[in-house]
Amino acid sequence: MTARTDRRIIWRGLRVLGRAVAEQPRLFTVGVLGSVVYSLLIIGGAYLSGYVVGHVVVPAVRSGSVATGTLAAAGAAFVAVTLLRIAGIFGRRLGAGYMQFQMQARYRRRVTRRYLSLPLSWHHRHSTGTLLSNANSDVEAAWFPIAPLPFAVGTVVMLVAALGSLLATDWVLALVGFGVFPTLFGVNVVYSRRMAPRQARAQQLRGEVSDIAHESFDGALVVKAMGREAAETARFRERAGQLRDALISVGRLRGAFDPVLEVLPTLGTLTALLVGAWRLRAGAIGVEELVSVTLLFTVLAFPVRAIGWVLSELPRSVAGWDRVRSVLAATGEMPYGAAAAAGGAGAALAFEDVTFAYTPGLPVLRDVTFTVPAGRTVALVGPTGAGKSTLAALAARLVDPTAGVVRLDGADLRGLRADALAAAVALVPQTPFVFDDSVRANVALERPGVDEAAVRAALDLAQATAFVDHLPAGPDTELGERGATLSGGQRQRLTLARALAGRPRLLVVDDATSAVDPRVEAAILAGLRGRAPAATILVVAYRRATITLADEVVYLDGGTVRGRGTHADLLRTVPGYAALVSAYEQADAERTQAHAYDEDPAYSGEPA
Structure with a gap:
C-alpha cells in the first residue's frame, strides 16, 4: 500500500x-x-x-x-x-x-x-x-x-x-x-x-x-x-x-x-x-x-x-x-403511494400487459394479462419455471413489474400505502417460515385487531386446530427456530393461518399446501370458498383437487398466458395443459402409493 x-x-x-x-x-x-x-x-x-x-x-x-x-x-x-x-x-x-x-x-x-x-x-x-x-x-x-x-x-x-x-x-x-x-x-x-x-x-x-x-x-x-x-x-x-x-x-x-x-x-x-x-x-x-x-x-x-x-x-x-x-446507498427502493385500498369483501386483481425480468434483458414474464374477479378463485397452473411464483410476488407487490401494471380494485398497487396494501393482500409463500415463538405469536404477529378469537378462527380455517391443541402447551407452545418441532405440512398450515388471521381481501397462495395431505388441502380450500365474506383467491396449484375447486384456471407457460377458462375447457382445448395435469396426477398418485406402502408394506396399489 x-x-x-x-x-x-x-x-x-x-x-x-x-x-x-x-x-x-x-x-x-x-x-x-x-x-x-x-x-x-x-x-x-x-x-x-x-x-x-x-x-x-x-x-x-x-x-x-x-x-x-x-x-x-x-x-x-x-x-x-x-x-x-x-x-x-x-x-x-x-x-x-x-x-x-x-x-x-x-x-x-x-x-x-x-x-x-x-x-x-x-x-x-x-x-x-x-x-x-x-x-x-x-x-x-x-x-x-x-x-x-x-x-x-x-x-x-x-x-x-x-x-x-x-x-x-x-x-x-x-x-x-x-x-x-x-x-x-x-x-x-x-x-x-x-x-x-x-x-x-x-x-x-x-x-x-x-x-x-x-x-x-x-x-x-x-x-x-x-x-x-x-x-x-x-x-x-x-x-x-x-x-x-x-x-x-x-x-x-x-x-x-x-x-x-x-x-x-x-x-x-x-x-x-x-x-x-x-x-x-x-x-x-x-x-x-x-x-x-x-x-x-x-x-x-x-x-x-x-x-x-x-x-x-x-x-x-x-x-x-x-x-x-x-x-x-443501494438503489431499487420500492416507494409507496398515499392511496388507501377500497373496502368491501373480495378485491379484484388485474394484470395488464405485465412484463418482469430479474436480470435486464431476460424477462421471465411477457405481456401477461388476466383478471381475478372479486370474490372468485383463480388457479395458476404451469410447468416449473413458467413464472407462477413471480406472478404471486407481483400480486403481493414484493416486486414491481418491469413493464405493465398490476391493479387492485382498479388502483395501481404502486399507488397504495404500505399499510393499506398489507391489510388488503396476504401472501402465503411456497416455503413456510415460522418464527422462534409461540403458535399464537406466529399467527397474530402483534397486528391490531388480531385477537384470540381471530387466531382461533384462522387456525380452524387452516385445518390446524387439531394439531395445535395436541401440542404440549397448545397455542402457547414455543416452536423453536424455523418451527423445527413441526412437520412440513403443519408449518404450511400455520403460515396459512397467519395470512388468514388478518382477514385479507385478496389471498395469494403460492403452492403453499404441497406438504399437506390432499384431504386436508381439499378441506382448507372448501373452507376458504365457503367463508363469508368471501375473499378473492389466487392460488398456484398442481393438484387436481385444487384446480377443480377454482372458478377459473390460467395456464402459464414460458412466461406467457397460454390459456384461460375452466379446468374442463382447458383439458379439451389446450394440449399442453392436459399433458401437464396428467403428469401432475401421475406423480401425485405415485406419492400417495408410496406413502400407503410405507404405512402397510402389504399394500399393492390395486383395489381389493
Missing part, C-alpha cells in the same frame, strides 16, 4: 468520525470536555508535585520539621486534583461510550430499515451472511474508533499545553519535549499506515467467515443428507484460517510497535533528567522545575497512546463504513 493510499485511508477515516461528531455533537462535547479536564490536570498534577517538593519537602528536609498546616494544604490539593481527574475520566468515558453505542444502534436500525425497503431482487444478489455482517460487525467496526476519540482530542490539547509549559519553564527542556512528542506522533502515524491493509483484510474476512458459517448452518439438512460435513468443515476451516492469519498479522505489528511506543516516553524522561540536572547545576532552573518536568514526561506516555489507538483503528473503520454505506 502506497503512502498516498495510506493518507487517503486516514483522511477517509477522519471523515467517518466527523460524521459521528456531526450526528452526536453534545455527547462528543461531553467526552472532549472530560478528556481536556483530565489532560490539563495531568500537567497540573506534575507541576503541583514539583511545587510541593520545592516548597514543602525541600524546606522540611533542610529544617528537619514541617508545618502541619502546610502538609494538610498540600494533601488537600492532591485530593482535589485527583477528584477532578476522576470527574474528567467519568465525563470522557460517559460521552465516548454513549456516543459509540448510540451510533452503532442508530446505524444498525438504518441498515435494517434499508433491508426492509429494498426489493427481493436486491436480496437475491446478496448472501444472508453478508447482510448479517453488514448490520453487526461492519457497523461495530465503523464506529469503534469513537471510544478513544475524545481521549485523543484531549491528548492533543494536553501536548500543546505541555509544550507551552515547557517553554515557560526552560527553553532547553522544551527542546527535549519538541524532540520526543513529535517523534511519538510520527511513530503512531507510521503504525497506522502499516496497520491499514491488515485491518481492512481482517474485516473483509470476518464477513466471508460469516457468509460460510450461515450458509452451512442454514443448509444443515442438505449438508448432512449429502454427506458434505467434511467438505463444509474444510471450506470453513480454510477461511477461518485466513482470518486467524490476518488477525495474527495485526497482533504481530501491534507487538512490534507497542514496545517502541512504550520506550520513547521513558527515553524522554531519562533525557529530561540528564538535561535537567545539567540546567540545575548551571542555576537555570530549580528543584521544583526539575521535578515537574520529569513527572510531566513520565505521565504523558499513556495519554499519547490514545492518538495511536484512533489512527490504528481508522482502516478498520473505513472498511466497515464502506460495507455499511454500500447498503445505505
Whole structure:
C-alpha cells in the first residue's frame, strides 16, 4: 500500500468520525470536555508535585520539621486534583461510550430499515451472511474508533499545553519535549499506515467467515443428507484460517510497535533528567522545575497512546463504513403511494400487459394479462419455471413489474400505502417460515385487531386446530427456530393461518399446501370458498383437487398466458395443459402409493 493510499485511508477515516461528531455533537462535547479536564490536570498534577517538593519537602528536609498546616494544604490539593481527574475520566468515558453505542444502534436500525425497503431482487444478489455482517460487525467496526476519540482530542490539547509549559519553564527542556512528542506522533502515524491493509483484510474476512458459517448452518439438512460435513468443515476451516492469519498479522505489528511506543516516553524522561540536572547545576532552573518536568514526561506516555489507538483503528473503520454505506446507498427502493385500498369483501386483481425480468434483458414474464374477479378463485397452473411464483410476488407487490401494471380494485398497487396494501393482500409463500415463538405469536404477529378469537378462527380455517391443541402447551407452545418441532405440512398450515388471521381481501397462495395431505388441502380450500365474506383467491396449484375447486384456471407457460377458462375447457382445448395435469396426477398418485406402502408394506396399489 502506497503512502498516498495510506493518507487517503486516514483522511477517509477522519471523515467517518466527523460524521459521528456531526450526528452526536453534545455527547462528543461531553467526552472532549472530560478528556481536556483530565489532560490539563495531568500537567497540573506534575507541576503541583514539583511545587510541593520545592516548597514543602525541600524546606522540611533542610529544617528537619514541617508545618502541619502546610502538609494538610498540600494533601488537600492532591485530593482535589485527583477528584477532578476522576470527574474528567467519568465525563470522557460517559460521552465516548454513549456516543459509540448510540451510533452503532442508530446505524444498525438504518441498515435494517434499508433491508426492509429494498426489493427481493436486491436480496437475491446478496448472501444472508453478508447482510448479517453488514448490520453487526461492519457497523461495530465503523464506529469503534469513537471510544478513544475524545481521549485523543484531549491528548492533543494536553501536548500543546505541555509544550507551552515547557517553554515557560526552560527553553532547553522544551527542546527535549519538541524532540520526543513529535517523534511519538510520527511513530503512531507510521503504525497506522502499516496497520491499514491488515485491518481492512481482517474485516473483509470476518464477513466471508460469516457468509460460510450461515450458509452451512442454514443448509444443515442438505449438508448432512449429502454427506458434505467434511467438505463444509474444510471450506470453513480454510477461511477461518485466513482470518486467524490476518488477525495474527495485526497482533504481530501491534507487538512490534507497542514496545517502541512504550520506550520513547521513558527515553524522554531519562533525557529530561540528564538535561535537567545539567540546567540545575548551571542555576537555570530549580528543584521544583526539575521535578515537574520529569513527572510531566513520565505521565504523558499513556495519554499519547490514545492518538495511536484512533489512527490504528481508522482502516478498520473505513472498511466497515464502506460495507455499511454500500447498503445505505443501494438503489431499487420500492416507494409507496398515499392511496388507501377500497373496502368491501373480495378485491379484484388485474394484470395488464405485465412484463418482469430479474436480470435486464431476460424477462421471465411477457405481456401477461388476466383478471381475478372479486370474490372468485383463480388457479395458476404451469410447468416449473413458467413464472407462477413471480406472478404471486407481483400480486403481493414484493416486486414491481418491469413493464405493465398490476391493479387492485382498479388502483395501481404502486399507488397504495404500505399499510393499506398489507391489510388488503396476504401472501402465503411456497416455503413456510415460522418464527422462534409461540403458535399464537406466529399467527397474530402483534397486528391490531388480531385477537384470540381471530387466531382461533384462522387456525380452524387452516385445518390446524387439531394439531395445535395436541401440542404440549397448545397455542402457547414455543416452536423453536424455523418451527423445527413441526412437520412440513403443519408449518404450511400455520403460515396459512397467519395470512388468514388478518382477514385479507385478496389471498395469494403460492403452492403453499404441497406438504399437506390432499384431504386436508381439499378441506382448507372448501373452507376458504365457503367463508363469508368471501375473499378473492389466487392460488398456484398442481393438484387436481385444487384446480377443480377454482372458478377459473390460467395456464402459464414460458412466461406467457397460454390459456384461460375452466379446468374442463382447458383439458379439451389446450394440449399442453392436459399433458401437464396428467403428469401432475401421475406423480401425485405415485406419492400417495408410496406413502400407503410405507404405512402397510402389504399394500399393492390395486383395489381389493
